[in-house]
Amino acid sequence: MPFKPKFTITPKINKALVEIERVRGFLDAVKLKDDWLADMQEKTLILESHHSTHIEGTALSLEQSQNILEGKKLKGISRDDEKELLNYKKAMDFISKYLGKDDPITESIVRELHKSTVKDVRGDKADPGNYRKIQNYVANSLTREIIYTPPAPLEVPHLMREFVDWLNKVEEVSPVLIAGIAQFQFVHIHPFIDGNGRTARLLSTLILYKTGYDFKRLFSISEYYDKNRPGYYKAIQSVRNNEMDMTGWLEYFVTGLRSQMEEIQKKGEQLIKQDAALQKIKMAGLNIRQEKGIKYLLKKGAISVNEYQAVASCIRRTAQRDLGDLIEKGIIKIVAKSPTDPTKHYVLL
Secondary structure (H helix, E strand, O other): OOOOOEOOOOHHHHHHHHHHHHHHHHHHHOOOOHHHHHHHHHHHHHHHHHHHHHHOOOOOOHHHHHHHHOOOOOOOOOHHHHHHHHHHHHHHHHHHOOOOOOOOOOHHHHHHHHHHHHOOOHHHOOOOOOOOOOOOOEEOOOOOOEEEOOOOHHHHHHHHHHHHHHHHHOOOOOHHHHHHHHHHHHHHHOOOOOOHHHHHHHHHHHHHHHOOOOHHHOOOOOHHHHHOHHHHHHHHHHHHHOOOEOHHHHHHHHHHHHHHHHHHHHHHHHHHHHHHHHHHHHOOOOOHHHHHHHHHHHHHOOEOHHHHHHHHOOOHHHHHHHHHHHHHOOOEEEEEEEOOEEEEEEEEO
8 A cells, every 4th residue: 555644734833834934034134144154054954963862872962073074083871872973974975965966865875874873883783774574672761661663674665665755756855854754754653773773864854855845955954853852753653643644743744843933033043133233343454354253243242362363363462462453442441251250251232
């Protein structure tokens, strides 16, 4: 029997889709500076890679994940956790190649996603890129309780074939809902021994990227789930508890995506204001070092003498002179970092 998902577009889903489309329109219209956009995309990639692997049980902190993805070598961490994180980043780079492309999603692409995600991790026990030949189980990563028994391994090939066939033929359904349906159905089939959750979230992101819903690659589909994992598991399980009706899961999925869109719009509006402020400041006749320092200040909210030295590549005396000049021009002022840290910082007036 062909795959045919069951769901209802409720007022909650419809409202979220309208909001998501509104932010999509905002992002299509807004002009963000390339360097700022690249910085935001890099931060989002770190968030997505960290949170998606963290859901599956890696013990890395967000700071550790950031350091690893920036190429730093850390001591005292699990090398498997490190590899899983780096693998996920590579998989995200892989799906970025499909931005806006009409190429069909094939089982070979799905297999490649899985292979990229679990290759060389934990002795390759996940059998990278190959459908499972044994029965597996889904356990809550926090409690280790078995919450779902997937289809038998003999059923996997034809279930995947029907699922992928549906992905390439479905019409008159929002790509956002297709991405949500795909994420659930993939997890439901659980075609691989391990790495199914990560691959499902990658597949969902791939669908959004392919259909023009990449949102300038500024959203993390996993951050929302990781911050409330019980709610994530409950939303997935709700489909099985309601005779495979995906409505509850899709409400959860679009709500999560909408929350990401709201954050993106806030960041975008903030960058627009920062750019306008920078343009005004440029009229004050700043030197190149000062422009670099102000740009850093706009991103971070404050800057110290040491930070200015690093950003502007200058000695301390030059940094102090530049900052003094900015104070005289009425562009910045001195403040304490915090009530408990009297270190001098500089902020915009």
